[in-house]
Amino acid sequence: MDARNTGALIAARRKALGLTQKQLAERLLISDKAVSKWEVGASYPEVTLLPALAAVLGITVDELLAGEVRGEAQAASGTENAPAAAPDPSDALRQYAAEKLMGADCCLLLACCSGSLAFVWYAVSLGMQGIFRLALLCILFAACAVWHSGKVRKLSRYAAPDDLRTSRRRTGLLLGGYAAVALLFGGMVIAPAFSEYLRFERGRYEIVLEMNQFQWGLMLGLLLLLLAAFGALAYSCLRMTAQTRFHPVMPGVVSAVPCLGAILLLYLRVLRIVSFSPSPDGRPLVTVESELNAAMAQLLSGARMVWAAGTVLLMIFCVVLRLTKRCGVPLPLLLSCAALQSLLWYVIGTSDQFLLLHFPSVLSSDQSGLITILTAACFFMLMLSLLIWAICTLLSGVRRKPVQTDAPQARP
Numbered sequence: 001m002d003a004r005n006t007g008a009l010i011a012a013r014r015k016a017l018g019l020t021q022k023q024l025a026e027r028l029l030i031s032d033k034a035v036s037k038w039e040v041g042a043s044y045p046e047v048t049l050l051p052a053l054a055a056v057l058g059i060t061v062d063e064l065l066a067g068e069v070r071g072e073a074q075a076a077s078g079t080e081n082a083p084a085a086a087p088d089p090s091d092a093l094r095q096y097a098a099e100k101l102m103g104a105d106c107c108l109l110l111a112c113c114s115g116s117l118a119f120v121w122y123a124v125s126l127g128m129q130g131i132f133r134l135a136l137l138c139i140l141f142a143a144c145a146v147w148h149s150g151k152v153r154k155l156s157r158y159a160a161p162d163d164l165r166t167s168r169r170r171t172g173l174l175l176g177g178y179a180a181v182a183l184l185f186g187g188m189v190i191a192p193a194f195s196e197y198l199r200f201e202r203g204r205y206e207i208v209l210e211m212n213q214f215q216w217g218l219m220l221g222l223l224l225l226l227l228a229a230f231g232a233l234a235y236s237c238l239r240m241t242a243q244t245r246f247h248p249v250m251p252g253v254v255s256a257v258p259c260l261g262a263i264l265l266l267y268l269r270v271l272r273i274v275s276f277s278p279s280p281d282g283r284p285l286v287t288v289e290s291e292l293n294a295a296m297a298q299l300l301s302g303a304r305m306v307w308a309a310g311t312v313l314l315m316i317f318c319v320v321l322r323l324t325k326r327c328g329v330p331l332p333l334l335l336s337c338a339a340l341q342s343l344l345w346y347v348i349g350t351s352d353q354f355l356l357l358h359f360p361s362v363l364s365s366d367q368s369g370l371i372t373i374l375t376a377a378c379f380f381m382l383m384l385s386l387l388i389w390a391i392c393t394l395l396s397g398v399r400r401k402p403v404q405t406d407a408p409q410a411r412p
Helices: 003-016 021-028 032-039 047-057 061-066 072-076 089-125 127-155 161-197 216-238 249-275 285-323 331-350 375-396
Strands: 199-202 205-210 355-358 369-374
Touching: 003 032, 003 047, 003 061, 021 032, 021 047, 047 061, 047 089, 089 127, 089 161, 089 216, 127 161, 161 216, 161 375, 205 249, 205 375, 216 375, 249 285, 249 331, 249 355, 249 369, 249 375, 285 331, 331 375, 369 375
Parallel strands: 205 369
Antiparallel strands: 199 205, 355 369
16 A cells, blocks of 8 residues: 555546545545645545545545556456445445544534533532633533534535434434533522522511532532433433434423422421411510421421322332333333432422521520521432433433344244
């Protein structure tokens, strides 16, 4: 294989076909400078380009590597040593375009995952101080999306319709995932600026939605689950085909039902606390603490029984839908999602780590209590719930390979 001979053959075939270097480069989706380097023998074509280049020039890959076209005498000297016929140009270009589409999609996937992780890190660690970096990350990802769109536009003339459809679905999935991360964590960064308006008075209690405190344990769990979500996103993107279908409805239902139950339980707990509010002219507020603790224990005891029964009913509902073939999500995946969501929201609804109650330390009738709802911690738990839903949705679109069975042999 000689670079000069190969370059001379490329130049001769290009001129014989009446093509300029720029026209040949456009057909191969490369620059005309690369074609010029090939023809002067300064470089070789890429291995992935050889079938498409040979197809455009109307020769075989063996002839392209040898740097000469097989003569008529050699063509007539038997068929055993004759090289294979040149592939159909359309097939070669489609295969090459499919590989380039996959490469562009992988680049966008890498930009989505790395950009999202950086966005989450800066949003949590810097808050409002990192607003410029967050905006810069969004601009960089937008630039990557524009580059990917231009690449797809160039390849659309040669790629197969199924490959284009698959690439567009991957693009939509990645853009939607990054936009969701940016909106949720961007809202978390901006929310503390409105914390002074998140105060309410009910009876002798003041209800405060705290936005600035969160637990690092929740943050660690969020990052681990976020990595798992990106892994599921990458796996589903790489396995995606034109026939891939995601099923977000049922994982969303089994996620929304426990969420609504936790919100209702938190509301009932706040109502129970506010109900133990003596009149301002009566006894001090701290004297009702023991009665309130007993009433709260009774409420949580009943809530545990109702929650367990509701979880069982939700799982039975999932099994019935799967058996009646009204749900496309695999049953083990759906039941796992229901169990995890139920456990997650049960912790939010019943734990004292998300709803704090402070009584005044002075025995005075004009003192008021403080009910603090750690909204930041609840937000992180909400993110965990959304990530579980996203993972189940992504995995629901991954099809397993069908099991091949041998055809039954006919009896003689």
